[in-house]
Each structure stands twice: as structure tokens, then as C-alpha cells.
Amino acid sequence: MESSLKVDLNTLTPIGRSSYIGLLKSTGRQVKVILVKGSEVLPLQEAAALRRKLVEGLAGKVGLPVPFPAEIHSGPCIFEGSAAWAFVNSYVPGSDLTSIVRRLAPGQDSELVHELGQATGVSLAVLHSASQPLTKARHKEDDGSVDQEIFWREKVLTRQELLARRVREASKITALDDRHIRRARSLAGAFTNRFRATDHHAADETLGCLIHTDLHGGNVILDTGAPSEARIASFIDDQLTVGDSEYDIASIQNWAFEVMDDQSFTTFVHGLEIGYRSLIPRYATRNSSLLLYLTDRSLGRLAYYARSSPKWVEPYGSERLVRHLDLLDKIASTTTSPDSFTDPFTTVRRLAT
Structure with a gap:
């Protein structure tokens, strides 16, 4: 599960209730990981799908910023001994x-x-x-x-x-x-x-x-x-x-x-x-x-x-x-x-x- 996400879940640094900072295994690049369980998974999956469609639409509009971190990977995982879902996004500087x-x-x-x-x-x-x-x-x-x-x-x-x-x-x-x-x-x-x-x-x-x-x-x-x-x-x-x-x-x-x-x-x-x-x-x-x-x-x-x-x-x-x-x-x-x-x-x- 961890390899498919391309981030080591055992080395995450918490920065919020369900948010963490991690590193991509291939490049060491810093990423933000959101880990959720149970009823929290579906609404965030739906939001991620809407975000992808929106970003695709913005790609063809010259001069408009994309106001979201880029999504790198998303998928099921085992975290702290139980099933969870991880969203891996680029880490936004600032x-x-x-x-x-x-x-x-x-x-x-x-x-x-x-x-x-x-x-x-x-x-x-x-x-x-x-x-x-x-x-x-x-x-x-x-x-x-x-x-x-x-x-x-x-x-x-x-x-x-x-x-x-x-x-x-x-x-x-x-x-x-x-x-x-x-x-x-x-x-x-x-x-x-x-x-x-x-x-x-x-x-x-x-x-x-x-x-x-x-x-x-x-x-x-x-x-x-x-x-x-x-x-x-x-x-x-x-x-x-x-x-x-x-x-x-x-x-x-x-x-x-x-x-x-x-x-x-x-x-x-x-x-x-x-x-x-x-x-x-x-x-x-x-x-x-x-x-x-x-x-x-x-x-x-x-x-x-x-x-x-x-x-x-x-x-x-x-x-x-x-x-x-x-x-x-x-x-x-x-x-x-x-x-x-x-x-x-x-x-x-x-x-x-």
C-alpha cells in the first residue's frame, strides 16, 4: 500500500488533526499527506474528483492561477494499524x-x-x-x-x-x-x-x-x-x-x-x-x-x-x-x-x- 502512494507513512510529521508532512520516496520532495478514515473518506474523495476536473479546465485558461496544491497520489493504506485513505498533495511553499x-x-x-x-x-x-x-x-x-x-x-x-x-x-x-x-x-x-x-x-x-x-x-x-x-x-x-x-x-x-x-x-x-x-x-x-x-x-x-x-x-x-x-x-x-x-x-x- 505504501509503495503505491510513493510516500513512507511511517515517517510522517503531523501538522494538524489529519494532516502530515512527508517525503516522496523517489526524490525526497516534501509533500502534504491527508489521512482519513470511515465517514470522512467519501466527502474528501468527492472533493478531490471535483478539484481534478476544475484543474483540468484551468489548464487551458492562460493567465489564471490554479488555487490548489497539485494532487500526486491517492489511495487506500494501513495507518496506525487500521484501514485509511491517503491523499498525497504537493507541499505549498509559504x-x-x-x-x-x-x-x-x-x-x-x-x-x-x-x-x-x-x-x-x-x-x-x-x-x-x-x-x-x-x-x-x-x-x-x-x-x-x-x-x-x-x-x-x-x-x-x-x-x-x-x-x-x-x-x-x-x-x-x-x-x-x-x-x-x-x-x-x-x-x-x-x-x-x-x-x-x-x-x-x-x-x-x-x-x-x-x-x-x-x-x-x-x-x-x-x-x-x-x-x-x-x-x-x-x-x-x-x-x-x-x-x-x-x-x-x-x-x-x-x-x-x-x-x-x-x-x-x-x-x-x-x-x-x-x-x-x-x-x-x-x-x-x-x-x-x-x-x-x-x-x-x-x-x-x-x-x-x-x-x-x-x-x-x-x-x-x-x-x-x-x-x-x-x-x-x-x-x-x-x-x-x-x-x-x-x-x-x-x-x-x-x-x-
């Missing part, structure tokens, strides 16, 4: 955005922060725009399928309500005092049925695309040592699925709002907008969807720290969670029509600052 931001003082190096946002925006626009033909073809293959975007929205609604319940029932939330915990519970209650009353948009009103689904700074790699024109933001640990592009846009802005000071956040989002609009210039989103997705991500962060033993923190520590309370407070008081369209970059900047 650092994740979370690590880069951690090294910056508040307000420091605005030019670099802008470049982080712009590179992320370009790669995100490549993922969304280049995958539309693929998702459209998949949609036509299934004559009985429902609108993929409505399906994704329903999935997030269900999860958001579960997260809200966890926050309401939490006896503690790491790093929040009793006053903030009471505030978190109250805000979580405000979102129990907030988005259920919103009418769905027509199936042909917008076009679905592939989305990352867990887009935060720890999943975006950038080589800041490379020339600025050669910097490509690479997405890792993606679980590609068809959905609303605004989910990814809300996710990365939500991450930036937690870990950055106000000045850096505004700079990052401005760069993100410039990068994204360089390929999708007239992008707008339904207001209700953007607010739902921002709420989902913020409640998710609070629910994570309501667990008995959260295992990691973002830059600046979990005390930054109070920023999510501020954001949820502003979303709860938003009274604009849920069916109106909005500029997602301007809207999040307005809500967050």
Missing part, C-alpha cells in the same frame, strides 16, 4: 494567512495586508468563476435535482440553528466573562428563526459554483517571499461542494474581522474586493444570504469555545470572540429588506467597523 497575521503588530504593514487580501480575492474568484460551467453541467445531468444554492442555504440554516442552541445552552465560553456569556446567549436566541421566513430566490436567478466551505486564514497559503506578481493564494483542506459563492466571501471576511484590528481589517477587505472584482466585476449578493452566512460563522466560533476543551486558538487568543458578539449584535439590528441585493464587501465593512 505560510498560512493566520501565521502571517500573527506576526504583525496592529496597523503594521498595510501594504502586505492589502496584498494578502488581493491574492485571496483573485484565487477565490478563479474558484467560483471557473467552476460555474462544471456545476452547470452537473446540474443538467440530474433532471430531478433541486436548485443547488437553495439546498446549500437550507443546510446552513439547519446548522446555524444547531449552533445557536449550543450557544444558548452553554455553561461557559472560554475567555468570555459572565456578562458576555449572557449577551452571547441572548444574541443566539435572536437568530433561532431569523432567516426561516425569508423567501427563496428563483432557481435560475443566480448560478451555483464550487465553494471551499471552510475558508479561513489557516486554510489559505501565500508565499510572501515571492515577487508580488507571482504570489498565488493556495487553498488547502477544502471540501469542495456546490453552493453559494457568498458563503466563502462571508467566511474569509468573518475570519479577518476576528483576528485583525479595524485598520488592518478594512485594508484586507479592500484588497479582497479588488482581487475578486478583477475577474467578477459586477458581483452582488442577496442580503439575507450574506447575513445568514456571517451569522453561521460567528455562532460557530462561539460554539467552538463553548466546548469542554477547545484545542486551538486564532491569533490574539479566544478573547477576540467579543468581536463576534459585536458583529452578531449589528446583524440582529439590521432592518434592510432580506430580498434586496447588496455589495458583500461594503456591507461587511459597514457592519464590522
